[in-house]
Amino acid sequence: MSDSRVRRMAPVLDLALEEEKKAAGMLGECQKQLDDASARLRDLEHYSGEYAKGWTQRGGEGVGREWLINYQAFMAQMQTAIEQQKQTLGWHQQSLERARDTWRQRYQRVEALRKLIAGYREEARTRADKQEQKLLDELTQRAFAHRRQPD
Numbered sequence: 001m002s003d004s005r006v007r008r009m010a011p012v013l014d015l016a017l018e019e020e021k022k023a024a025g026m027l028g029e030c031q032k033q034l035d036d037a038s039a040r041l042r043d044l045e046h047y048s049g050e051y052a053k054g055w056t057q058r059g060g061e062g063v064g065r066e067w068l069i070n071y072q073a074f075m076a077q078m079q080t081a082i083e084q085q086k087q088t089l090g091w092h093q094q095s096l097e098r099a100r101d102t103w104r105q106r107y108q109r110v111e112a113l114r115k116l117i118a119g120y121r122e123e124a125r126t127r128a129d130k131q132e133q134k135l136l137d138e139l140t141q142r143a144f145a146h147r148r149q150p151d
Contacts, residue, residue, distance in 0.1 A: 005120045013113045020106035023099070030099040034092040041085040048078040 055071055063071075 003124050006117055006124070009113065009117050009120065013110070013117060016106070016110045016113050020103070020110045023103040023106040027096070027099040027103045030092070030096040034089070034096050037085065037089045037092045041082065041089055044078065044082050044085055048075070048082060051075070051078065 051074070058067075
């Protein structure tokens with residue numbers, strides 16, 4: 001009886017394993033997107049910093065009005081790009097957390113199913129051991145009873 005429960009649970013476990021594998025793949029993809037967004041933010045901040053250093057050097061030499069206006073406009077665009085990238089990074093962090101939670105739930109389901117199936121197997125093993133012991137006891141009693149009978 002328990003063996004049939006194990007057999008019935010096998011496809012359920014297979015499906016749960018497939019769902020856990022997909023969730024793990026999504027988690028990996030979300031981590032990659034977060035890493036990429038983080039790298040883009042670092043690049044923007046680095047480029048903005050380098051451009052600001054250039055301003056300091058050039059400013060010491062004296063700059064014209066047009067150059068200053070262009071510099072300010074460019075730095076404003078850089079700040080906008082950096083803020084947008086920070087928002088994107090935040091979105092990717094949230095997405096990663098959701099993917100991690102989903103994977104964790106799928107993993108816990110797989111582990112619960114494995115534990116349930118292991119319990120079913122242990123139950124079947126115990127039942128089979130008891131049946132075997134009962135059969136051995138019966139055979140022993142018959143053999144003992146057969147020896148007691150006079151020939």
